[in-house]
Amino acid sequence: MPSLEGAPVELINRFSERELLTGFLAAVRAGEGRALVLSGDAGLGKTALLDDMAANALGLRVLRVSGMQSEMELAFAGLHQLCGPLLDRVEALPTPQQLALQTAFGLAEGPPPARFMVGMAVLSLLSEASREQPLLCVVDDMHWLDRASAQALGFVARRLGADPIGIVFGARTPTDEVAGVRELRLGGLADQHAHELLSFALTGPLDTRVRDQIVAETRGNPLALLELPRTMSREELAGGFGFPGTAPLTGRIEDSFARQLDALPDDTRLLICLASAEPSGEAKLIWRAASLLGISHVAARPATEVGLADFGQRISFRHPLLRRAAYQSATAEQRRAVHRALAESTDPDTDPDRRAWHRAQATDGTDEEAAADLERSASRAHARGGPNAAAAFLEQAAALTVDPARRADHLLAAAHAHMSAGSYDRVLELLAIVRAEPLTELQSARADLLRGNVAFASGLGSDGPPLLLKAAKQLEPLDLDLARETYLNAWMAAMFAGDLAVGGSLADVSRAARGLPVSAQPDEAELVLDALARIIVDGPAAAALVLRRAVSAIVDASLTPEQVLRWGWFAHAAAVGNWDFTNWRFLLEREVKVLRTAGAFDLLPIVLAALGTVTTWSGEFAASTAMFAEAETICEVTGAPADAIGPTMLACLRGDEEKAVPLIHSMIAAAEVTGQGMSVTYANWVAAVLYNSLGRYSEALAAAVASSESSSDLFIALWSLPELVEAATRTGDIPAAEAALARLAESTTAGGTDVGLGLEARSRALLSSGDVAERLYLEAIDRLGRTPLRPELGRAHLLYGEWLRRDNRRVDARHQLKTAHEMFVDLGMRAFAERARRELLATGERVRQSAAESENTLTAQETLIVQLASDGLTNPEIGAQMFLSARTVEWHLRKVFGKLGITSRRQLAAALHQNGDLLNR
Incomplete structure (x- = not known):
């Protein structure tokens, strides 16, 4: 039935839909979090159903927001409308969330909030309010909601757990922001009910043929049934003439309103x-x-x-x-x-952005003052964490700008804002428009830089390096600092692309970067760039000192969070290049902390994958499982594809062939599509570890050769060399083992760390005999024993024990093999443990096989929650890190306590010690 916006309506039919929505409300009253998208064409009655649902939400507090087409460019306008009544509770939120929400709403000044930090703040705010009374959040016309609000509310909808909160979206077509949320698609009314509704719109009798024609052509659309007859002439109503129905239904409804x-x-x-x-x-x-x-x-x-x-x-x-x-x-x-x-x-002090927008729409042609107002609005949108809104203001400013140079600046700034928002297609569209402008050299270089960044960030790994290299060369005479930064980005893009890079390999980028002028007092960025370029161009020995200097500068410097985020990843590469695992881990842990605090969730999964690699390599499988679970959670929240690097390495070190092999194959297949050659190198490296653990040395040799020869400039290729030496010596391919050892020694000797020299000694022992071999095995055990890499130490004991057994020194062999077996069992490295067990049996020692895996093994998410709880974090703090409400964390902990047989946090540490196998599976 017709009504004004927000007024009660009378529904005809919609029995099944109303039954589903009634069940939705009952679930929320019972304490469950629920989310739903009510979709359908204009006029089908979405708003009417939402009104009916809100009217029947007895016992629930109802919060509403409707998207406005002309508010789509105002960041967080819709979110502020929804959350406004709850802002008296904002002080109950964790401090970073408070600041993010207040900054987004313009209530406080602070750094631009990350979009998912705002989403987490809204989830916490709604959760806090739901403690007093269950909530129903109704979001109508979502397709007209500003994108910042849509992203935040989509985030909340996907993270509802044990909170009594329901969120229902009304939208013509579900947007990307609510991907994964359950959908209820509306259709037209059945003919019987369509005839019933049509009768309400008529003031007199209607020709039967015309009635049937209207019902058929409107396809049961309620709004069309109500509105179209209002503008039909008496003749049309009598005989059906002049109602061909050729225009789209929404257009015909609007035409009816226009008439x-x-x-x-x-x-x-x-x-x-x-x-x-x-x-x-x-x-x-x-x-x-x-x-x-x-x-x-x-x-x-x-x-x-x-x-x-x-x-x-x-x-x-x-x-x-x-x-x-x-x-x-x-x-x-x-x-x-x-x-x-x-x-x-409009008041220019209280609502300057809306005033600027109206002023821009009032302009016919160009207006530099209006453009300047829009530029200031863009700056405010950036400060509130609304890059899409900033981009819209800047695009409008460009349309009002006379000066071509200023117009190009506005368009490039808009493209950069879209880049920040992840709207890569729009970046490329704007760059195509910019190309038609008369650009300065700097503007042209900035455009190329954006193209390269889009290619790299969007997963087109092989396209990014040459574009970034071109931009860096263009920037050299124009902005040397920006050129260095671009060379660093090009170097990293080339590293990820590996052998799949075309026209922008690591060697190409490094040679170009080596030609840059040297500063009298180089900063951290210049030191790192010089070190990374030098190791590729001049080799490990020549680069070792510079690498150590660069890493020390980054480690020792009192860097701001912005500097950590800017240079951290490159410092990791410098540390790994010198086999400096101690500083590598320190840098990664520092960057993860900064990323979490800043809410930079687009970068966090990548750094967590790297930290998970060194953590897994250290044998801390529970901790790395938690990291990979966190990374997967973030990817689920952000919509980014989850990286398989960490889970693949973990499965390979555990010796879980059933899990590992499909992951290896999928990693390689995906990398070849996206041009991420580094993933191919990584997958083959961990495959070599897996097959060596299983004693299938021919397969291990093939994988290690593939890893060491593809993307040979990469550090991961060097990691595969100890696997190659072991597999080659076991298969009798001594020349291959000797060549691999020579490559390995060149790098490890230059690095001079216990990790590198320990792996070199272990590998060299495999190619030696007699006292020399024994001395090298003992050196490897000594050196690796001073490092955190317990799996590599266990393997040194295993290889030494195997060598002793073959030398018929059974008693000595048993000692080494027992040590290895106990380490592998303790770590959860089942295949290596079985290999050590078989060797022990060959010495005459009786050893039991490892026990079967417990059915009560914790999930990856539960493992992360347990780790954080055992570290002393509160439920709200755990929730902030895992994008869950505190109440949902509490629900998960109750499940974990049941598996561990405990009833409180106080018992957690002891239970974990007694049930460590639950975390190490």
């Missing part, structure tokens, strides 16, 4: 257009603007009398499509006039 508007007096139509252009519906503002246009209050009566709009304290329309029709049916000059009046009536 109803055409029947109004001129000043009423202009008032309706004015109201449609100001989505806030604020009556005082609209009447101030109306007075500037010479429109009196009397003009509202004709629209009110026919039910098109209500001019009360808040001005509302009968339907959002009517608002759209009112705006679109006005002439361009009329639209500019109403926007001009609204701009003059």
Whole structure:
């Protein structure tokens, strides 16, 4: 039935939909978190169903927001509308979330909040409010919601757990922001109910053929059934003439509204257009603007009398499509006039962004002052964490700018803002527009830099390095600091691309970077770039000292969070290049901490994967499992593809062939599609570890050769050399083993660390005999024993024990093999443990096989929660790290306590010690 926006309606049919929504409400009342997208074409009754649901939400507190097409460029406008009534609770949130939400809403000054930190803050705020009373959040017309709000609410919808919160979205088509949320798709009414509804719209009898035609052509669309007959002539209603139905249904509904508007007096139509252009519906503002246009209050009566709009304290329309029709049916000059009046009536101090937007819409042609206002609005949007809004302001500013250079600057800045938001397609569209402008050399270089960054960030690994290399060369004479930064990005992109890079290999980038002028007092960025370029161009020995200097500078410097984020990843590479695992881990842990605090969740999974690699390599499988679970959670939240690197390495070190082999194959296949050659090298390296653990040395040799020869400049290729030496000596391919050892020694000797020299000694022992071999095995055990890499120490004991057994020194062999077996069992490295067990049996020792895996093994998510709880974090702190509410964390902990047989946190440490196998599977 017809109504004004937000007014009660009477529904016809929709029995099954209402039953589902009633069940939804019952689940929320019972304490479950639920989310749903109610989708369907315009006019199908989404808003009516949402109104009905809200009216029946007994016992629930209802919060509502409706997307406004003209508010789509105002960051967090919709979110503020929804959360406004709850802001008195914001102080209950963790401090970073408080600041993020207050900054997003313009209530406090601070660094631009990360979009998912805002989402986490909203989840915590809703969770806090739901402790008092279950919540129903109704989000109508989501397709017109500003993107920052849509992203935050989509995040919340996917993270609802044990909180009594329901979120229902109304949208014509579900957007990317609510991907994965359950959908209920509306169709038209059945013919019987369509005829029933049509009768409400008619004031007299209707020809039966026309009635059937209207029902058929509207396909049961309720709004069309109500609105189209209003504008049909008497002749059409009598005989059906003039109703061909060729236009799309939504267009026909809008045309019907337009015809109803055409029947109004001129000043009423202009008032309706004015109201449609100001989505806030604020009556005082609209009447101030109306007075500037010479429109009196009397003009509202004709629209009110026919039910098109209500001019009360808040001005509302009968339907959002009517608002759209009112705006679109006005002439361009009329639209500019109403926007001009609204701009003059909007307070520049309290609402400068809306004023700037109205002023821009009022401009015919160019206006540098209006463009400057928009540029300031973009800056404020950036500060609030709304890059999409900033981009929209900058694009509009470009359209109003006369000077070509300034116009190009605005477009490049807009492209950069879209880059920050992950809108890569729009970045490329804007760069195509920029190309038509007369660009300066610096602008051209900035455009190439953006193209390269898009290629790298969007997963097109082989495309990024040559574009970034080109941009870096262009920037050298223009901005040397930016050139160095671009060379670093090109180096990293080339490392990820590996052998799949075309025209921008590590060697290409490194040679170009080596030609840069040297500063008298180089900063951290210059030191790291010089070190990374030198190791590729001049070799490990020549680069060792510079690498150590660069790592020390980064480790010892009192870096700001911004500097850690800017240079941290490159410092990791320098540390790994010198086999400096201690500083590598320190740098990774520092960067993870900074990323978590900053809410930089686009980068965090990548760094967690690297930290998980060194943690797994150290045999801390429970800790690395938790890291990989966190990374997977973040990817689920952000919509980024989850990286298989960590889980693949973990499965290989555990010796779980059933899990590992499919992961290895999928990693290689995906890498070849995206051009990420580093993943191919990594997958073959861990495959070699797996096959060596299983004693299948021919397969291990093939994988190690593939890893060491592909992307040979990469550090991962060097990691595969100890595997190659072991597999080659076991298969009798001594020349291959000797060549691999020579490559390994060149790097490990230059690095001079116990990790590198220990692996070299172990590998050299395999190619030696007699006292020399024994001395080298003992050196490997001594050196690796001083490192955190317990799996490599266990393997040194295993290889030494195998050598002793073959030398018929059974008693000595048993000691080494027992040590290895106990270490592998303790670590959860089942295949290596079985290999040690078989060797022990050959010495005459009786050894039991490892026990079967417990059915009560903790999930990866539970493992992470347990790790964080045992570290002393509170439920809200755990929730902030895992993107869960504190109540959901509490629910998971209760499940974990059941598996561990405990009842409180106080018992957690002891239970974990007694049930360590639950975490190491």
